[in-house]
Amino acid sequence: MAEKVESSSASAVAVGGKKETKVKEELESAVKTILVEDDYATDKTVEAIRILTRLTELKLKNPSSLGLDDTFLSEAFKCPISGQIMGDPVVLASGQTYDRPYIENWLKQGNLTCFLSKQVLSHSFLTPNSLVRELITRWCEASGLPVPKPRQDVAGEFVTERIQILFNTLLENMSSSLFEQKVAAKELRRLTQISPSNRVVFCELPGAISRLLSPLYESKVESHPDLQENLITTLLNISSHELNKRKVAENPVVIPLLIESMRYGTIExxxxxxxxxxxxxxxxxxxVIIGKSGAPGALLEVLHGGHPLVMKEAASAITSLCTTHEIRTQLIHMDLAKVIMHKIYDSILVEELLGILVQISTHPIAAFQLREVRTVHCLIGVIRDSNCCLTKENCAVILSTVCKGTRSLLKELWVIEGQEKTLAELADTGTEVAKQMATDLITSISATFPASRGD
Incomplete structure (x- = not known):
């Protein structure tokens, strides 16, 4: 019986040996193609890995034949990025194996090359490396070590440490030559654009904001428009994260540089x-910080005569700042209402600017300013021509606030309404608020000019 078992085992070994020989021949052919051809296709490397996998699987049937010591294996099973034993090994297009979450983070950061070889990747698909996973499992079990579990999230210490080192290097270059400053500024803009977590990591570095902006406050901001654009855009990127807003605004160089950069530089x-x-x-x-910095006046200046793209952003900033009584009053005293009405006359940012007018029109000075310009004629025209319900509503709210108790404006409304019936139509078709405002205005007209009743 023992002889039959031995005979059977010998036969199995013989069959296995033949299979192994055949696989080796396939491997030799694939490797020759890679070594001989200078411009070999990536799929040739993948094919060679596939053949190696099959060869290893044959060897696994007899683990003692692997001939690899623990030191070699422990290094071979480590992810090149994390330096840790891989829990979820995957093959990149370059043929290199990495732990999935670490290479995914590498790719998410916008890298288009292999981490090790620097080869440009033909695609970013990740293929599970079942063989390496099996080898790691067997090696860990044989060594009495826990089998590593797949890591679902590596936005932790290792990745953070790497990005910190990279940011520090780039910030150091802000004190180098102009060429190095420009290269670093472009990369900082890219890194803070692609990942919200990068924006947080950046602001956690000591003195990061001052170091970033140092080339701008050490010389005229407009001296190098491309450098200025990348640095200001990086500042915008990090300012967009809630965790950074206080730290950015409290840095004494930030607001003054933003004010100056609104006046000089590229449109971007x-x-x-x-x-x-x-x-x-x-x-x-x-x-409070922005209000005391002179920024409201600078924003109003841009709104009055800036590029349309810049005006749009300035209008958004003014809308936000006007929620604070002190800044709203400050802007009203700077003739904000008149500036806005002139823009609406020119059909510029009508919807955005009407939102600001609603905020400020109840202030006596703003209401007085609106009575001095052709507000009634302009806003009735907007109601007539606009297809936006909110726009019509805002016009009605402003007209109700400005015209009530002012005979001259009510008379102007009376004349226009007698010709066009714009308010009457709004009272029938507008939003609930618009209907109420239009009805109130019609009632005020009728009470002020009794002869208009029944018209």
């Missing part, structure tokens, strides 16, 4: 500087 720079002020203003405690 000016637009992003205004957008950064808006992002920072969404935190109530920052409104």
């Amino acid at each position: 720079t000016r637009k992003n500087a205004a957008a950064a002020l808006f992002a920072l203003s969404t935190l109530d405690s920052n409104k």
Whole structure:
């Protein structure tokens, strides 16, 4: 009986040996193609890995034949990025194996190359490396070590440490040559754009904001428009994260540089500087800082005569700042209402600016300013021509606030309404608020000019 078992085992070994020989021949052919051809296709590498996998599987049937010591295996099973034994090994297009979450983070950061070989990747698909996973499992069990579990999230210490090191290096280059500053600024803009977590990591570095902006406050901001644009855009990126807003606004160099950058530089720079002020203003405690910095006046200046793209961002910032009584009053005394009406006359940012007018029209000075310009004629025209229900409603609210008790404006409304019936139509078709405002205005007209009743 023993002889039959031995004979059977010998036969199995013989069969296994033949299979192994055949696989080796396939491997030799694949490797020759890779070694001979300079421009071999990536799939040739993948094919070689597949053949190696089959060869290893044959060897696994007889583990003692692997001939690999523990030191070699422990290094071979480590992810090149994390330096830890892989829990979920996957093959990249380059043929290199990594632990899934670490290589996924590498790719999510916008990298288009293999971490080890720096080869440009033809695709970013990740293929599970079942063989390596099996080898790791067997090695861990034989060594009495716990089998590593797949890691679902590595937004932890290792990845954070890597990005911190990268950010520090780039910030150090802000004190180097102009060329190095420009290269670093472009990369900082990209890194803070692609990942919210990067924005948090950046602001946690000591002195990061001051180091970032040092090239701008050490010389005229407009000296190098491309450098200025990348630095201001990076500042916008980090300001958009809630955890960073206070720290950014409280840095004494930030607001002055944003104000200056709204006036000088590329259109993109000016637009992003205004957008950064808006992002920072969404935190109530920052409104006080911005209000005392001179920024409201600078924003109004941009709204009065800036590029349309910049004006749009400035309008958003002013809308946010006007929720604070002190800043709202400050802007009203700077003739905000008149500036807005002139823009609405020119059909510029009508919907956005009407929202600001609703906020400020109840203030006596703003209402007085609106009575001095052709507000009635303009807003009735907007109601007539607009298809937006909110726009019509805002016009009605402003007209109701400004015209009530003012005979001259009510008379102007009376004349226009007698010709066009705009308010009457709004009272029938508008939103509930618009209907109420239109009805109130019609009632005021009738009470002020009794002859209009029944018209």
